[in-house]
Amino acid sequence: MPQLLDRRTGPYARHLLAGSGYVLGGFDCPPDAARWHEPNWIGERPHVVLPSTAVRIGAGTAPDEVRTVNEVVVYDRDTTYRRGLVSAEGDRCTFVAVGDELADALGLETGAGVRHVPCASESYLRVHRARAALRRSDPDLLAADEAVLAVLGHTARRLRPLRRAGRADRAAAAVAVDAVKGLLAGDPTRVWTLAELGAAVHYSPYFLARTFHRHTGYPIARYRRLLCLRQSLPRVLRTGADLSRIAAEHGFSSHSHYTRAFRAAFGCTPSQARGAQVPIT
Structure with missing residues (x-):
């Protein structure tokens, strides 16, 4: 099952989430680091990387090219590559180290070493929202897991269109x-x-x-959340209902967690919904 991590794996990398067949992490390499002047090794797993700063990347005989926040960079496993400084902030990115089974299912590796595809705005937002959500006291790990998998799937489809289902x-x-x-x-x-x-x-x-x-x-996490919220609504609309108890009985960790989810789903707080006297159907 998805597991929160907060584990530094080197001077510049930190693992944040062990998801369904991958590890989500962050990389922050300052401009004065020695790694700018030596070969870099991606590791034993293929990586999908969303840059937060511009960086120049090259591998093998291919020319070094600038990669920015508008691209997703995909590395085959065991790739040695070069990095060149572009941004005064160094190299900051979000990375997904993909396990063998998931990499095979996605078709991520073609032997090209390093490739890139355009990064859809939705993908960029989903990954960064997932990272932000992991810092909350009550993170929705299912939603974060789905978000990362969706971005991996979108990237894979841009690399190699998937077979149309029969x-x-x-x-x-x-x-x-x-x-x-x-x-x-x-x-x-x-x-x-x-x-x-x-x-x-x-x-x-x-x-x-x-x-x-x-x-x-719907993503699965949102589908499940809406089931809980919509099933709770008749009780919310009753005068004198205990919102903390309703929240706990419908799978929410706290009154505030429930209120945030309710507002996101219905556009108002539970108290506002009750005051509007919404009819139960």
């Missing part, structure tokens, strides 16, 4: 999505992980997250 595949996907919806509806306050849901329907976490979103229009 009719049998679409039918099987619909059955799997329906089964997950049933699991979520049957116990919406349970804190599921993608790995648990995927195992229940024999899908990898990556393909389940992608398939569920495509079929329902």
